[in-house]
Amino acid sequence: MNRGRPRSGHVDEAVADAVRALLAEAGYQALSIDGVAARAGVGKAGIYRRWRSKAEMVFAVVVHGPHPVAPADSGSLRADLSALAEHIIDLLSGPYARLVLPGLTADLSADPALAARFQAGVIDAERALVAEILDRARARGEDAGDDPAFVHALLLGPIYTYLFLAGGEVPPGLADRLASAAVAALGTKESP
Amino acid sequence: MNRGRPRSGHVDEAVADAVRALLAEAGYQALSIDGVAARAGVGKAGIYRRWRSKAEMVFAVVVHGPHPVAPADSGSLRADLSALAEHIIDLLSGPYARLVLPGLTADLSADPALAARFQAGVIDAERALVAEILDRARARGEDAGDDPAFVHALLLGPIYTYLFLAGGEVPPGLADRLASAAVAALGTKESP
Amino acid sequence: MNRGRPRSGHVDEAVADAVRALLAEAGYQALSIDGVAARAGVGKAGIYRRWRSKAEMVFAVVVHGPHPVAPADSGSLRADLSALAEHIIDLLSGPYARLVLPGLTADLSADPALAARFQAGVIDAERALVAEILDRARARGEDAGDDPAFVHALLLGPIYTYLFLAGGEVPPGLADRLASAAVAALGTKESP
Amino acid sequence: MNRGRPRSGHVDEAVADAVRALLAEAGYQALSIDGVAARAGVGKAGIYRRWRSKAEMVFAVVVHGPHPVAPADSGSLRADLSALAEHIIDLLSGPYARLVLPGLTADLSADPALAARFQAGVIDAERALVAEILDRARARGEDAGDDPAFVHALLLGPIYTYLFLAGGEVPPGLADRLASAAVAALGTKESP
DNA sequence: CCTTAAGCGAGACGGTACGTCGGGTCTTCGT
DNA sequence: ACGAAGACCCGACGTACCGTCTCGCTTAAGG
Numbered sequence A, B, C, D: 001m002n003r004g005r006p007r008s009g010h011v012d013e014a015v016a017d018a019v020r021a022l023l024a025e026a027g028y029q030a031l032s033i034d035g036v037a038a039r040a041g042v043g044k045a046g047i048y049r050r051w052r053s054k055a056e057m058v059f060a061v062v063v064h065g066p067h068p069v070a071p072a073d074s075g076s077l078r079a080d081l082s083a084l085a086e087h088i089i090d091l092l093s094g095p096y097a098r099l100v101l102p103g104l105t106a107d108l109s110a111d112p113a114l115a116a117r118f119q120a121g122v123i124d125a126e127r128a129l130v131a132e133i134l135d136r137a138r139a140r141g142e143d144a145g146d147d148p149a150f151v152h153a154l155l156l157g158p159i160y161t162y163l164f165l166a167g168g169e170v171p172p173g174l175a176d177r178l179a180s181a182a183v184a185a186l187g188t189k190e191s192p
Numbered sequence E: 001c002c003t004t005a006a007g008c009g010a011g012a013c014g015g016t017a018c019g020t021c022g023g024g025t026c027t028t029c030g031t
Numbered sequence F: 001a002c003g004a005a006g007a008c009c010c011g012a013c014g015t016a017c018c019g020t021c022t023c024g025c026t027t028a029a030g031g
Helices: A009-026 A033-040 A044-050 A054-062 A077-092 A097-108 A112-140 A148-165 A174-186 B009-026 B033-040 B044-050 B054-062 B077-092 B097-108 B112-140 B148-165 B174-186 C009-026 C033-040 C044-048 C054-062 C077-092 C097-108 C112-140 C148-165 C174-186 D009-026 D033-040 D044-050 D054-062 D077-092 D097-108 D112-140 D148-165 D174-186
Strands: none
Touching: A009 A033, A009 A044, A009 A054, A009 A097, A033 A044, A033 A054, A044 A054, A054 A097, A054 A112, A077 A097, A077 A112, A077 A148, A077 A174, A097 A112, A097 A148, A097 B097, A097 B148, A112 A148, A148 A174, A148 B097, A148 B148, A174 B174, B009 B033, B009 B044, B009 B054, B009 B097, B033 B044, B033 B054, B044 B054, B054 B097, B054 B112, B077 B097, B077 B112, B077 B148, B077 B174, B097 B112, B097 B148, B112 B148, B148 B174, C009 C033, C009 C044, C009 C054, C009 C097, C033 C044, C033 C054, C054 C097, C054 C112, C077 C097, C077 C112, C077 C148, C077 C174, C097 C112, C097 C148, C097 D097, C097 D148, C112 C148, C148 C174, C148 D097, C148 D148, C174 D174, D009 D033, D009 D044, D009 D054, D009 D097, D033 D044, D033 D054, D044 D054, D054 D097, D054 D112, D077 D097, D077 D112, D077 D148, D077 D174, D097 D112, D097 D148, D112 D148, D148 D174
16 A cells, blocks of 8 residues: 555646756756756656656656557558658757757766656657558568568658757658658668 | 977777777776776866867777778679678677677767767778779679669668677678678669 | 553553663664664554654653652751762663763753753752751751752763763762762852 | 865855744744845855755854953952843844754754854853853862853753743843853862 | 544654765875 | 865755655454
């Protein structure tokens, strides 16, 4: 049985609001636990009771999960992948992800436990979407390979590169071009 | 003419050694200017006189530039791209890049000036290599498209994804598969 | 009429035990309400229901009051005062008083209400003992002055000084010497 | 040779001012290092660089030492001791000592090193004054005993008792009465 | 007997202060 | 003028307690 005073949902809400507000104002690096606590009108202990680090907190608040985005079934592999790529572009250039992802990625590299949760909650979820799209294509008789992780990397990687390693903007038509590249790659023998 | 005592090369060496040692011991996030100064037996002022931030210092020391890697000319676009991909994999999974890149990427997103220098010094240099490879292919009569940046993103992005967003390891044969995908993409009309 | 569940004596016992144990282990300053509650297996509310502060709690537990030490009647003022001084020395150098008094005194200076209770429960009680001794002496025809508080200060003050302001140890024979000093002071005209 | 930037006297002054102001406003217990740093416009590190605790800081600032109060030589032991007692009363009921002493005494009991410094800097200094007075009296042919520490305790103890253990006020004429008591005690054989 | 008020252990709550660490700047002396 | 050294102000860190407040559960007295 659960003993003691139960945790208050109000804290979670207030922290989530404060995190989003402060991220928008100053970005991930400038976000501090002290600052969030003060802005949320919450004790620091209430935050540390829930999350062990800034990275965990932001991860929980911003990446918390609405990734159930069912992949559209347009009847063609290329169109499905293009839609998925467009979805990833939207996600990564969205209001918060853009501010959060580089810093969060850095923290992941120093916290294997959190990295595992990111892997499971975000990467694996997206790979599952790719797998579903490929399965459907295979059912239709299209050539769909057998490595959803590779196809996923072929979509996510270039998008991440444009956004966070190169200039910061995604070129127009990128989703289509990535989908075409992926389809072309699937229809190729890798060694001559 | 320069007056006063000239800068001592000894400082640069000592700092470079200290940065490498401390990176290996504790990683990028745990690296501090104080720590580097103490380890190098150097004053903090001597460091700030050279670089404006931790990110600049590490960037200068670790990514300092020896990227003159002439792209091998193997006579085939696919083989050239594969060699380049292999080179990128080696670079990114090298001893320091692996420890440094996620944190450095995060700092880039908060320091536009440094981001521009990273863009110019690393991204543009690699894009130029791709451009050279594509030019050679075109001269040979192969289909080479007109967007080296896209081809570069197609190589670097998935590698970065595997190393820093997903598990941390690059699957075997990745360089070949990426090169094949790029070549296939180039031989495709992007709109049906 | 008292309704509701009556207070459990078990709490008082458990708290008293915990306070004594923790005092012995770490002293007054390191004693915390959280610590006492945890050690006693008691809720913090149960403690705050009984006492308003750490000082009150410790005061109640350690100085709880059994000071009814009837002053021995030896037939001589000097001997009576010496016995009382010896008693005070024993009290103040006892196992807990020694750990508690300096900190408790400090808290008194910040809590007038508690100070008044300390004054009434400890100081006034001891002054009453002195008054009784002086009355007996006066009845015997000895010179006993008319200011028990002064005589009491003449006994308690030096003892406190030796124990808590100077080194920490009471010199041998102190009780006798203080009694002699007090008697001598009583037999003196204060202004020539 | 001393290397590095020397400590700034401005910090010492600012801290001393802030400590005095905050003591007057809220007392010793409510004084915090954070508060002093903020009020003084000084970093906490600057404080911790100088003193290891609140008690050390306050001790250094308030009790800093100028106790060179030469003992008046009035030609009589009783008058000298009375003057000294009056001086002690003034000291202890002075603006800061009153706020500081109880809390400081408490901290002494938890910090033997500081206790030793208090003993050496304050108690021993006052005992030396007593010793000097007694020496002068002995030179005059008066009976002066051989235990300055005892005489000192006979003066300081009752004063401390009145101020910090009993009500808080010193009764009028106390200095004279303590001096008389001390003189009387010196002229007495301690064992019947 | 059955309500019901108050007690109980537990522990979360908003806060404050702790002592430490790092950032980026400034100031000394010696080279 | 540069060098090492190190103090400067600032602000965040993660921890520990404070005193208060819910929880769900006894526990007895009063109706």
